[in-house]
Structure formats: C-alpha cells, structure tokens
Amino acid sequence: MKSVVVSGAGGGWDLQDRDVPVVGPNDVLVRVRACAICGTDLWLSDGVLVFREFPIVPGHEAAGEVVAVGEGVTDRAVGDRVGVVMAQKMCGVCDYCREEHPISFVGAANCAAPTLTGVTVDGAHAEYVAVDAGGTVILPDAVSYEDAAPILCAGYTVWAGLRRAEPRPGARVAVSGVGGLGHLAIQYAKAAGFHVVAMTHSPDKKDLALQLGADDVVSDGASLKAAGGADVLLHTNSSHGAVTDAMTGLRPWGKVVLMGIGTDDLVLPALALTSNSHQVIGSAHNTVEHLVEALDLVARGLVTPMIETFPKERAEEAHARAAAGEVRFKAVITY
Structure with missing residues (x-):
C-alpha cells in the first residue's frame, strides 16, 4: 500500500510503499478514502509533540470502509462506512482505567498506555489502517468521506x-x-x-x-x-x-x-x-455520542466543512500548505 511517512522531526510527508497492516483480534481493517490534516499532525511531524520515535505515519481524521474484521469483532462488518478517531482504546488495567471512564481525550491524557491513532501507533494517512473496532464510528450515508474526515477530530x-x-x-x-x-x-x-x-x-x-x-x-x-x-x-x-x-x-x-x-x-x-x-x-473529545451528533448535523446539511482536497501523490504539498496556514480551512488527502 501507499502510506505517508515522516522520517524525522521537521521532515516532509513522503509517500512510500509499506505492507498492508495485519488485522489483530478486535481490529478492523479500513480502506482509507480520505484523511484530513489536523494541527496535532503538524506538531507531531515537527517534533513539538513526541510520543514515539520516527519514522511515523500521521493521521487520525480518516474515513473509509471496513474490508476485513478480526477475531471477536461483532459490531462492525465488511462494507461498513466508518470514521477513524484518535482514541482507539485504553489499556484497561491502569489505575485510571480501573475507574471505568468512557473513552475520551481525558483517557488519552491519563491512561498509562493508550492506543492513539497516528500518535502512539501508525496513523491513517495511508491506503489502509488497522484499528480497534472501538476506535471507529459508523458514518451517515449522506456524508461523503471527504466531508466526514474533518468532523472526526475538528468537528x-x-x-x-x-x-x-x-x-x-x-x-x-x-x-x-x-x-x-x-x-x-x-x-x-x-x-x-x-x-x-x-x-x-x-x-x-x-x-x-x-x-x-x-x-x-x-x-x-x-x-x-x-x-x-x-x-x-x-x-x-x-x-x-x-x-x-x-x-x-x-x-x-x-x-x-x-x-x-x-x-x-x-x-x-x-x-x-x-x-x-x-x-x-x-475540552477536546468527550464521549462518542457527541461525535455521532456532530456527524448527524453534517448529514442534515446544517454544517458543511470547508475543505481543500489533495490526491495522495500531493501529500507533501497538502502538508506544506496546511503548515503555512494557506488552506481554508481543512486539508483533506484522498487515498
């Protein structure tokens, strides 16, 4: 598959060949159709935020369809149109997780070992991404992949x-x-x-x-x-x-x-x-019900993200324009 790879802090967004991810238990394999660029992606690429060693694959505002499901997955099926969010899952065993909080950005900040798309693990600026099924949300039929992408974090x-x-x-x-x-x-x-x-x-x-x-x-x-x-x-x-x-x-x-x-x-x-x-x-990402509501408002035509789309071959151009503040207002890369 083709994937965006950042080799070092301040490096470009290079399109490289990588193996398609392996689908593990409780995972789904998503064929990414669109992924937006978030300000967090830029900070991670520049080394302002550091959660893992380079090289990294950024991206946590992705939309596509499920093409494979792992063992134990019962709430997602092949063909589902889904969005991929940053907070996939929490570790489940640390002191914070033992308090049984719903998945939110607070968990990302306080769990001892969270799985965060494009942050602690490879992200979704790629043709395929394997994520925990709990790190996905069903997209309304009326929302395109390109319009859905910015809603998965910014919206x-x-x-x-x-x-x-x-x-x-x-x-x-x-x-x-x-x-x-x-x-x-x-x-x-x-x-x-x-x-x-x-x-x-x-x-x-x-x-x-x-x-x-x-x-x-x-x-x-x-x-x-x-x-x-x-x-x-x-x-x-x-x-x-x-x-x-x-x-x-x-x-x-x-x-x-x-x-x-x-x-x-x-x-x-x-x-x-x-x-x-x-x-x-x-406040950042609170409960998943808020994301469902946000997508529904887009589906009803009450909210429309302003986007500029770029094919994957122009990923570095999209990255450079977003970093320079030249995009009005969200850069979305199609895969």
Missing part, C-alpha cells in the same frame, strides 16, 4: 466543547478564531439555535464568518462587550494570549471553553474571574 472537538458548556436556550456564543476549528464552531453553534459572535482580527474573514452563520463579527473583547457580550466563549485558535482579551466581553457566570492547543502560557484575570463567577473549561 468532534468543537461540538463536544459546546455541549460541555451546556449553554441555556437563548445564550450568546462567541467563537474566538475563524480557522479549522472556528469555522465549524460557528456553524455548530448556529445550528444549535444560539446567537453567534465570531471573533477575528482578519478583515478578510468578516464576510466569511457572516456567511457561515455568525450574527455579529468583532475583533476583540471590548467590541464583544459592546455587541452584547457572550455567555460562552469557544476558544479555537492556538494563541492563549487572546483568551484574556476575549474575556473582557464575557458576561457574568460566563464560561470559557479551551479547545485550541497553544504553546504560550494562559494568564487569567483573577479579579474578573472571581467577581463574575466565570468558569474556564478544558
């Missing part, structure tokens, strides 16, 4: 974050950042019936944010406050420095949901935080 993240915030009916939801996560967060918040305020410093994204469903577009926390403020702030960009400014427009008892990963420190305004009873929540 999953923002919808799970919105659900985690538990906004009340009529709430105002602000989305900080109009990018790979943010363009989906605007659509999901609007599909859920909330008043949506997009926050961006890029003038060229204002009209786009309105087209995506934003009711208002502002540039900073002061303008967010002037526009009526927000009960929930979904922070989707990779700069934590923007959080403090955006919180200027957070209403009393408001909630900040952090889902964009950044390397800078998070500095919070303690007095405002305390006197307004603000909550700061970290």
Whole structure:
C-alpha cells in the first residue's frame, strides 16, 4: 500500500510503499478514502509533540470502509462506512482505567498506555489502517468521506466543547478564531439555535464568518462587550494570549471553553474571574455520542466543512500548505 511517512522531526510527508497492516483480534481493517490534516499532525511531524520515535505515519481524521474484521469483532462488518478517531482504546488495567471512564481525550491524557491513532501507533494517512473496532464510528450515508474526515477530530472537538458548556436556550456564543476549528464552531453553534459572535482580527474573514452563520463579527473583547457580550466563549485558535482579551466581553457566570492547543502560557484575570463567577473549561473529545451528533448535523446539511482536497501523490504539498496556514480551512488527502 501507499502510506505517508515522516522520517524525522521537521521532515516532509513522503509517500512510500509499506505492507498492508495485519488485522489483530478486535481490529478492523479500513480502506482509507480520505484523511484530513489536523494541527496535532503538524506538531507531531515537527517534533513539538513526541510520543514515539520516527519514522511515523500521521493521521487520525480518516474515513473509509471496513474490508476485513478480526477475531471477536461483532459490531462492525465488511462494507461498513466508518470514521477513524484518535482514541482507539485504553489499556484497561491502569489505575485510571480501573475507574471505568468512557473513552475520551481525558483517557488519552491519563491512561498509562493508550492506543492513539497516528500518535502512539501508525496513523491513517495511508491506503489502509488497522484499528480497534472501538476506535471507529459508523458514518451517515449522506456524508461523503471527504466531508466526514474533518468532523472526526475538528468537528468532534468543537461540538463536544459546546455541549460541555451546556449553554441555556437563548445564550450568546462567541467563537474566538475563524480557522479549522472556528469555522465549524460557528456553524455548530448556529445550528444549535444560539446567537453567534465570531471573533477575528482578519478583515478578510468578516464576510466569511457572516456567511457561515455568525450574527455579529468583532475583533476583540471590548467590541464583544459592546455587541452584547457572550455567555460562552469557544476558544479555537492556538494563541492563549487572546483568551484574556476575549474575556473582557464575557458576561457574568460566563464560561470559557479551551479547545485550541497553544504553546504560550494562559494568564487569567483573577479579579474578573472571581467577581463574575466565570468558569474556564478544558475540552477536546468527550464521549462518542457527541461525535455521532456532530456527524448527524453534517448529514442534515446544517454544517458543511470547508475543505481543500489533495490526491495522495500531493501529500507533501497538502502538508506544506496546511503548515503555512494557506488552506481554508481543512486539508483533506484522498487515498
């Protein structure tokens, strides 16, 4: 099979020949049709995040069909259209696992030996990937492989974050950042019936944010406050420095949901935080039911990811453009 391989930190995404993975017990073999590029893939490729030695095969936003099932698999069958997610399975024996938590990103961070697609094991930027059946989700028939791919991490993240915030009916939801996560967060918040305020410093994204469903577009926390403020702030960009400014427009008892990963420190305004009873929540992939809901909203036509597709032969071009921030908004490689 053809597979993307990164030989070392900062290396290119080279298309190489590799053996088709062996299907083990409880595994399914997925013929990958599309796999999106996540910001985490870029950090892993650059060596910013290190979980295993190079060479690595990145990718955890993959969609395709099951072509073989391993011993013990009863809930997946050959021909099933599935999505592949990052958190395949937890070890099941460590102290964290013995507490019987549902599979989520919290497990990925706390399990002693999690199996994480494209992170601790080879990923899905390849023609085939073998994964634990529990690390897959059935795709709605109405969702193409290309559109499904970004939802398996980016869409999953923002919808799970919105659900985690538990906004009340009529709430105002602000989305900080109009990018790979943010363009989906605007659509999901609007599909859920909330008043949506997009926050961006890029003038060229204002009209786009309105087209995506934003009711208002502002540039900073002061303008967010002037526009009526927000009960929930979904922070989707990779700069934590923007959080403090955006919180200027957070209403009393408001909630900040952090889902964009950044390397800078998070500095919070303690007095405002305390006197307004603000909550700061970290959120990524929560329960699988949130991913099912996120895919359903795409199937119903309420959310549409903005993607640029590349054939596998142009994997390095897709990687380079995504790393340079030139893709609007998700790069999807077809296999």
